[in-house]
Amino acid sequence: MKDIKKYQGVIPAFYACYDAEGNISTEGVKALTRHLIAKGVKGVYVGGSSGECIYQHVDERKAVLEAVMSEAKGKLTVIAHVGCNNTADSVELARHAESVGVDAIASIPPIYFHLPEYAIAKYWNDMSAAAPNTEFVIYNIPQLAGTGLTMSLLKEMLKNPNVVAVKNSSMPTQDIQMFKDAGIAARGEGNFVVFNGPDEQFVSGRVIGADGGIGGTYAVMPELYLAMNDHINKGEIEAARAIQYDADRIIYKMCEAHGNLYAVQKEILRRMYGLELGGVREPMPGLIPEDEAIVAEAQAMIEAAIAKL
Ligand SMILES: CC(=O)N[C@H](C=O)[C@@H](O)[C@H](O)[C@H](O)CO
Ligand SMILES: CC(=O)C(=O)O
Numbered sequence: 482m483k484d485i486k487k488y489q490g491v492i493p494a495f496y497a498c499y500d501a502e503g504n505i506s507t508e509g510v511k512a513l514t515r516h517l518i519a520k521g522v523k524g525v526y527v528g529g530s531s532g533e534c535i536y537q538h539v540d541e542r543k544a545v546l547e548a549v550m551s552e553a554k555g556k557l558t559v560i561a562h563v564g565c566n567n568t569a570d571s572v573e574l575a576r577h578a579e580s581v582g583v584d585a586i587a588s589i590p591p592i593y594f595h596l597p598e599y600a601i602a603k604y605w606n607d608m609s610a611a612a613p614n615t616e617f618v619i620y621n622i623p624q625l626a627g628t629g630l631t632m633s634l635l636k637e638m639l640k641n642p643n644v645v646a647v648k649n650s651s652m653p654t655q656d657i658q659m660f661k662d663a664g665i666a667a668r669g670e671g672n673f674v675v676f677n678g679p680d681e682q683f684v685s686g687r688v689i690g691a692d693g694g695i696g697g698t699y700a701v702m703p704e705l706y707l708a709m710n711d712h713i714n715k716g717e718i719e720a721a722r723a724i725q726y727d728a729d730r731i732i733y734k735m736c737e738a739h740g741n742l743y744a745v746q747k748e749i750l751r752r753m754y755g756l757e758l759g760g761v762r763e764p765m766p767g768l769i770p771e772d773e774a775i776v777a778e779a780q781a782m783i784e785a786a787i788a789k790l
Contacts (some may be wrong), residue, residue: 512534513700522557526648527559528562564589588608592627617643639663680732682768694706728786734779
C-alpha cells in the first residue's frame with residue numbers, strides 16, 4: 482500500500498449525471514465533482530451502483546471518468562468502478578482508468594451466472610493486469626451481485642499485490658472484521674483497507690475496523706457522514722450515533738418514494754444547490770408527482786440534521 486491515508490474517510494459514490502434527453506451530462510459530472518470537493522470529502526467512487534454502471538455503455542463510462550478527473554485530479558482520491566458483465570469491456574475500462582490517472586480501480590464480481598471462484602478471480606485479475614500500476618478494490622455486494630466474497634476467494638485475490646482493499650456492502654459488519662484480519666495477515670498493519678458499504682451502519686462499520694466508507698447517500702448529505710467520521714476519530718461514539726440515527730431516518734424516508742433512491746437524491750441536490758443531474762435510466766423508476774411530498778420532507782430532514790451539527 483503506497484498511501485493508506487487517501488482511503489481513510491468519506492468517499493461518496495458518484496451519481497449518474499444525465500441531461501434532459503437522458504444522455505450523459507459531462508457538465509453535470511463536473512459540477513457534482515466541484516460540489517463534492519467544496520464539501521470536503523476525501524474522494525469519489527465513480528461508476529458504481531449509484532453511477533448506474535450496468536445501464537451505461539463503455540464509451541459513456543469513459544466520458545464520465547474523464548470529466549471527473551478533469552476536476553478532481555490532485556484534489557480527491559478517485560476510485561473507478563470498471564466492472565462490466567464481460568471481461569473484455571472491463572479490461573478496456575481498467576486500461577482507460579489507469580491512463581487517466583485514477584488512484585484505484587474496483588469491480589463487482591460477474592453477475593447473473595454463478596461462476597466458480599477461479600473464474601471470478603481470473604475476471605478480476607485480468608482487469609488488474611490491464612491496470613498494472615493501479616491499486617485494485619474488490620467490491621463485495623452479495624445482495625445485488627448474487628455472489629459473495631468468500632474467505633477463500635479473498636485469499637486467492639491477496640496473491641495479487643495490487644489488491645489493497647475490499648469495499649464491503651454486505652450487511653454483517655462482522656464481514657469487515659474478517660476481511661480486514663485476512664488482509665492484514667497477508668500484508669501487514671496499515672497495508673490493507675476495508676470500506677464500509679451500508680450507509681445505515683457507517684458508525685458500526687467504522688467502529689469494527691472499516692478505514693473509511695463508500696456510500697450511495699453520502700453525496701446528498703456529506704456533512705452528516707463527515708461529522709460522524711470526525712466523532713469516531715475522536716472516540717465520541719454517542720455523538721456519532723445520534724447523527725447516524727438522523728441519517729438512517731432520512732434514508733428510510735427517501736426509500737419511500739415510487740421513484741428510485743438515486744432519482745430522489747438527484748432531485749434533492751437540484752433543489753438544494755441547483756445541480757442539474759437529470760433522472761435515472763430505465764428500467765429504474767423515475768419520480769412521479771406523488772413523490773413530491775417525500776422529496777420535500779427528506780430535504781427538510783437533511784437541512785434540519787445539518788443545522789444540528
Ligand atoms: C445495496 C447498496 O446499494 N449499497 C450501497 C453501497 O454499499 C449503500 O451505499 C446504499 O446505497 C445505502 O446504504 C442506502 O441503502
Ligand atoms: C453505493 C455504492 O457504493 C455504489 O454506488 O457503488
